[in-house]
Amino acid sequence: MSTNEHDRALVDRRLFLKLSGAAGAGVAAGEILGRWPLAGAAAGSGVRVVAVACNHNCGGRCHLKAHIQDGVITRITTDDSPDTAGRPQLRACLKGRALRSRLRNPARLRYPMKRVGQRGEGKFQRISWDQATEFIAAKLKRVVEQHGPSSVYIQYATGDCGAISGHAAAQRLMNLMGGYLARYNSYSSACLSYVAPFVTGYRDTNSYQTLAHSKLIILNGFNPAETIFETNSNYYLARAREAGARVVVIDPRLTETAATFADEWLPLRPTTDAALFVAMAHVLISEKLCNREFLDKYTIGFDEAHMPAGVPAGNSFESYVLGRSDGVEKTPEWAAEITGIEAHAIRNLARAYGTLHPAQLLQGLGPQRHAHGEESVRAGIALACMTGNLGVLGGGWGGGEGGRRLEIPIGGLPTGTNPVKTRIPVFLWTDAIVRGTEMTAGDGVENGPLASNIKFIFNLGSNTLVNQHADVNRTVRILRDEGLVECIVVSDHFLTPSARFADILLPADNSLERADIGVPWSGERYIVFGNKVVEPPFECKHDYWWLSRVAERLGIGEAFTQGKTEEQWLEQIVGDARQRDPGFPSYEELRERGFYRQDPEEYVAFEKEIRDPAGHPFPTPSGKVEIFSRTLYQRNRADIPGVPHYLAAWEGPQDELSRRYPLQCIGPHYKRRTHSTWDEDAWMEEADPQQMWISPRDAAARGIANGDRVKAFNDRGALLTRARVTRRIRPGVVAIPQGAWYTPGKDGVCRRGCVNVLTSQQATPLAHGNAQHTILVEVKKV
Amino acid sequence: MAAAPAQIGFFVDATRCINCKTCEIACKDFNDAPVGRRIRKVRSFEGGEFPAVFAYNLSMSCNHCEQPACVEGCPAGAYSKRAADGIVVHDPEKCIGCRYCTWLCPYGAPQYDAREGRVRKCNLCAGEATPVCVAACPMRAIEVGPLAEIAARPGSTIALRDLPSPQLTGPSIRYRVRKEARA
């Protein structure tokens, strides 16, 4: 009973044109970008094909080529080396293919600018680079003198992920000035990267090539079809399926991954993944499907017999699951109530996981970006151990992104050592502005206390300042207060929501306008090189260039640059890489080729520890996988249990608040953007306009039809967007893709659908990570 | 219209298609197509009742039909079907922008460009060794080859719920789809 759903372009054309036309002060219309001949390029010289890179926060980092004729890029192509099963091409995605569209966007920032009016109004006047660097140097010097170096914060930035990125250059500068307030965690994987070491000692994942050996693949909130984790991840998933693997997807949405690859879709309620896993553990235990030998040999804390000394009885995982400690047996029926997944489906999945060998559990970063996200990670690892699926070919547990040990060892711009040892969790920077000196270890401060609140922010190639951080309305209130943060320096390509809050706004060059190296997330065995193929337009400059000028004014120019240009740094980086790996090409070869690649490998995470536990113990206190962690247990907190628990989320489906705001809202990644990069692009908007997914049941109850304009709101803020009424999301949940640019009207309501007006700054208890998918909202038609 | 002896056609494995739109954008880049002109389009379809929901995606440009309505209907003779391989070629120089072809094509292949006042269409990347969509697809889901061979592959079909009857124009394309997508 299928019906046609027209994928109409739900573009609010006026808004879109406004976004793409907004170009800051002093801009003339009609100038064409991307058509600036390289100095020295001869006219009519035929077509040159040159390797380029797109270096924003994508897991792919694919091989791209610009075709250049008469100094103009006429098209973009991708890897065309032989496409073989052993070495598939590194084909770019829709974003990489649209580089020309991005390059010629007329809304490009053109000149250095200084704020006039209130911070956040977005009103600027043009200044010269000299004036800009003078201002920054003077301000920086004064702030550091007055408040100390730890008052300077270099914002989490992934808009430029090249080796010589702006934020790396800023770190280098500050390390020569006494340091800066450091941070740990990421917005991507805070809970996962923080908690996995408590369990397995370090974080690691199998390579995708091993999927072909799996009989069962469970994808928990893992959506490589829309969030590129690695260029060929979907291709390997398809091949695994063709080899006979059964794929089960656990996700509130029937994502593209689920629609294409899943044999079964378990549409669970957001925040309840740990409950599902705990109930699966119950089935494995009660139906005697546990691999007790594996648990005995490689783990501690699973049952009472394997607890460390001195811990009172009843604290093992098995005791928790069977309800011996709290009187609640974590049966599939118990989990069905919580997760919204039928008990028999939970049972079947557990049985499959217990019997189909080997099996891989891949947990994406969505489930851990939730309240108590730590627990779903710990529970996942526990399950993997219960079924003996760790460190074996085709079996494993992984967090999807990163952490694989296969990287080609290559560095970036050396930043030096930070004399300031104080670190805050990256998610709490707004707290560090308001009450930095009062923050404690309980807030996640390491080597504290902070000597100062944050007074100066470098936001270079980042939209974290406003758009990507949670609770936009709270953030902008904090930033507007010039008594708190005294200076914000922003560099970017466009007038992003963060750029509007700059005191000094600088136009940056993009990846086609400079040479740089790109390194993929996942430690896949390649790196790419992006050549400079067009001149940066107007007065756009590389961050390293103006930071060098700032350094000069501060009397540390020589130490900062060591007399090197960016290109010379790249040559040094390549030279260092060659020393570590003789197979690494020379700089010239790398530029010509555009990438360096070693053959993909079937890498099995924790293989050594499983094969030879005596010779390679897990780097944990016990030397084994710590299903029970004494370190965590000794924190003596109900929300940091010794073994994995399901903990009901604040603002989750069991929260009182759901009476007022009955819909859970998640902010998935969107294939036409990389976070907030590409939101400004017209081709991307045509491919997939910003829209909110809502189930037919929830839509009907609110009189909402497909394509209707709707308002999503809670106590923190409100946004307007278009509804996509679809069966592909579970009732009770809406999904608003993250990364849309915050575009408030006079009433403060975001017109574009920036989900972060709805998200909360409450951090997770252990990792102090961002629980940005844990939101309750209501939606109504406007 | 006599069938070309070695009619070329598309094979699209929709069971692999992840709706990434890379083929759409790669085609746009190659053809310098502005917003509003999608020479290749991917459309997604869904069905079933929660939680037994399914979805799939169909990527399509021009089907280089065996009885192309555009060739017959264009008053300005801007369309022709190549004798050797059956590719339906649109010559933008001859196009007067009457848009009649956009009414005639059951698949919406001709795309009118208001800036230029004429239509553009997939020409199977004539002049390229490999069509751009084929080379671009990260799932390797699109192929181009002799239609006779493609049509003979097990599981390949053109009778889909979400497409008009193939009897109309004899499209030179076959899909592999999940069973719910079949007509």
Place this chain on the structure above:
Amino acid sequence: MREWPLILFTLATQLACGLTLGATVFETKARPSDAVLMRPLAMAIFPVVAIGILLSMAHLGRPLMAWRALVNLGQSRLSLEVILTAVFALLALAYSGFWWMGRTEGRLALGAATGVAGIAAVVAGAALYTVPTQPAWNSGWVPASFLGTAVLLGGLAPAVLISWRENTGLLRIFLGASVAGSLLLLIAALWMMANLSRRAYDPFTAARLAGLLQLLTSRNSLWLGCYVVLVSVLPAAVAVRLWPEERVEITPFTGALLAAVVLGTAIGRAMMYWLGTGYEPF
């Protein structure tokens, strides 16, 4: 409405065709001394066609290349329609010229020939739409609608734009023709909806047509209602009102009535274009 040039062009051709037939009928029935009553409308025939043709060129992306529309005469229905319309226009030039110059010799035969050419142009125009790949249009309702428009306008315009003092028999012929045209349009509308409900199509087409019917009868029902009222109720009211009259004077009101009916036909034509082009096929 994006297709406004074609809406106006098709209405113009149909109006001109109807007027030609009307003028010819007038000539057969009226006393020669009364022929002058028809003169202004008959003179208008060529300008109406000519303006229509010029407007149709506004629908082209490259109007200066309009001559290329004749290239595919052997195959393309559109080329055929263009040439037949051109023939009609040339004959209409002569015919309107005859009326202008007051030349009566051979005028009846010329009128018949022009009328036949007009019908051929209108039918060729309808044939553009009755193609298998446009199932919403691929039905007799389109030619019925085109011809019905010609007959309605060709009957109503003379009925309300001529001051009738005698020849009321002729008035009644025109009133009758306008009512007949209305009836044909009503039949066409019903036929159109029946076509949208046909089950014989493949599931995709049937679903698409059912969707269109649903929109037509919900969101667009107001337009449909306006159309029906303007092209049937109004002419019927005019006919009823004027039928018993021995004398009818033109007034601005009668002109406004005609304008309202023309607006109605335009609404109908706009809906026709919407049925076939208001969505992306894929």
